[in-house]
Amino acid sequence: MAFKTDIQIAREAQKKPIQMIGEKLGIPEADLLPYGHDKAKISQSFINSVQDRATGKLILVTAINPTPAGEGKTTTTVGLGDGLNRIGKKAAVCIREASLGPNFGMKGGAAGGGYAQIVPMEEMNLHFTGDFHAITSAHNLLAAMIDNHIYWGNDLEIDIRRVVWRRVLDMNDRALRQITASLGGVANGFPRETGFDITVASEVMAILCLARDLKDLQQRLGDMIVAYRRDKSPVFARDIKADGAMTVLLKDAMQPNLVQTLENNPAFVHGGPFANIAHGCNSVIATTTALKLADYVVTEAGFGADLGAEKFMNIKCRKAGLSPACVVVVATVRAMKMNGGVAKADLGAENVEAVKKGCPNLGRHIENVKSFGVPVVVAVNHFVTDTEAEVQAVKDYVAAQGSEAILSRHWELGSEGSADLATRVAEIADADMANFAPIYPDEMKLFDKIDTIAKRIYRADEVLADSKIRNQLKEWEAQGYGHLPVCMAKTQYSFTTDPERRGAPTGFSVPVREVRLSAGAGFVVAICGEIMTMPGLPRVPSAESIKLNVDGDVEGLF
Template structure:
């Protein structure tokens, strides 16, 4: 029997009115701002009133390094949320919004798959409630106001060669990575070299995802360093007087979005920083709101645990005072085989040896997550071609690492296929064994923080940075930014900075190419290896396959 496609399954979903989903969490109708019948924003006023509520249990879903074989991290997050609800635990899930870049590029949509999906799928993968557009507008308003300030006499004495604020758009467009603005004569201003990043790499995105309320949002926006004077003293967004208008543009975007799973369970989908170039977690306000309303919250962190989980623990949890009660690490037999050297075309054949050869990647992630003091369970996301011997090989390996692996069939069966994992996760979370602590203290020097992650998470011999970068870090420490955490921008495909180095490499170095200070978000970005903050489209972008069919339905988005 041919499996239905994700989009066919999503179209057949029986959605409940979003007011009913809100009601199940105790959100009154008047505190939901509806966008159509199946999505709504939760009012800031209602969220403010939740402070006295106790927090539920926080479950983080992360994964091994991604391979072209696919891991299904979001699918497992959604499935586990449905599974916990199915065993009687009042559970909400929290995931990120999708960027248009990968939707029209390579990766496709980001709302789960099979019978573990969040709907409405098309809306979530396109404009949704307009949050990313608002972030893009706020970011570029600041860029326009900087150039405008310089044009009208430059009272702040901005050094035009030291404007650090670039522009953004939510699309993969390599032609905009490096460009010159203000050409065309006196009326258009002063020519200067700049460039674009993708919206999900914007500091405004990070700020929206880390801010606790509108006041905190405006303060953080004001703290953004946009340029320097000739004497190297910083110019802030508040000096340009942009913080108020930016906050106005972001007022509605700050409110978390409520949607539902195929099984009509609540899902907060809010914020979307990439995990390879940004901090990779959904918004603090969505997660903390969910924790006040549900007994369990299942959230995910992007890409492998070396990126998403590390940033979730060292940045998001540190900033928001959160601590995960358990971590689920997603792996597939197919991905183990690819890590073990099997080509994508040959994954259908049983190959227990390749599975075993690929397991050290999983093992390293288990060790790394445990080093934060948090218990780890491995979810084997089942594919129909997996054999019993291959599954047994993964389970045996995981047991040897002092953890356990549970086979999950949520893609095929929804919540019924993941109750074993749900029960085990609930047991661990209730037992209170988690002893969470971030990897490094606030007062460690910035370069030492970078090196700590490089050595302890990536297992590198050293972090490599030239004198200019080390001097820059020291200058920021002298300016009072030394206590900030670091956000590593690195390839998601490997523990190293070489995307082709699979498995569990050792003996490599982590070259830091550039550092950027995100003073408003509250972290320092270390750009490592060849990673780009503005991706490009592949030779054959997904956009070529996307269109409307005769029924007016979207085809090819997934």
């Protein structure tokens, strides 16, 4: 049986004018700032006007560790949102925006899949409403102003060996990871080593996604540390006098974007911080606005629950005062088999024993999420090759963990296939069973926060960090940053820092290679193992297949 591609399905969508989607949420037409006919930003004045309304139920969709078999976290997020609307609930979806780099690299797009997608698919995966371009421009304006300050006399006495603000580009380009800037003589400034990160790794992106409003945004931008003097005292973005102009560039980008699902249900798509180096969630302003306009809001967090859900709970919920009513952990039979040792080429054949062998990865994620005091449902994202015996094996395993697994066929059937999942999730959310709390308090020492996550979430035996790193953490505590949460930067493919170790490994250490202070975003980044903040393109990038067809339509996004 031949299935249509995601982009074919998206192109056939019967989209409604964005004003009609806004109407579903009670947003007046005058408060929608349209970008074409099918997407719009929501005005800040309207957002301000709904703050005294009751808050809806927040549902987080997370997943097992990603595998090449595919899990479908965004697809499930969209499918669940449509399913809730199908059973008569007023629901909205909140997801991140897609980065151009991965789209042209390996992913080829990120807006759900099959009959559980957000549209317009092509625009969302390309320039969309220009938010990422605004972030790139604001970030690089600051970089230019730092070098300009040094060139014109360096009144702040910046040590040019200790400029920590790099430049960004929303593209995978390994050639720019490490560069030498200002070559070419006196007129071009003082030569120094620097480099580029991808835009989604920018602290500006993390700030946009955590800021409550424009005033908070400017305050946080000003708080960013961009360099150090010879005495190692920090130089802030406000010292460079860049925070005001950066806020101007980000004024429109700060407003959430409204689009729709294939079934014409409202979806907020806003922000997109890296799930490794940052907190991997859509913007606080989009989530909190959606919660004032809908009774149920379905959102997702990047990668597996050990990264995405942990940061959603410990960073986003802590900072924004959010409290999830229910968490959905997405798993697939195929991924269970892969965790059980089956090669990708053999995933189509029934193998119940391999499913059982791979389930401990899922079990650990269930246990971890429950440790935050939130009830868990497992969504088994259905693939056509799944057999009844394999699905039953997952259901039996999850039941033994004190949760339940529900087969969801949203990819194939849209909301009809996710209605059972939606019904159960709504029941749990309505029962107010959650007793949410982050797993460490603000006042805990920074190293102890890292240690807590490594041991309680990853199940590591110890954290390895040399005295230089430990002393740096103590210095930040002395400077008043000890209350910040920590943001763990590690591989998404494993509980360990080794991407090849699947399943639920034990008997390992977590080495912390470097720590970085994101003073504006409000967290300390602990870099564990090899994490790239500027990805490279694969041997055969998706870009080779992306083109316009004879009708002028985009081909190759998937």
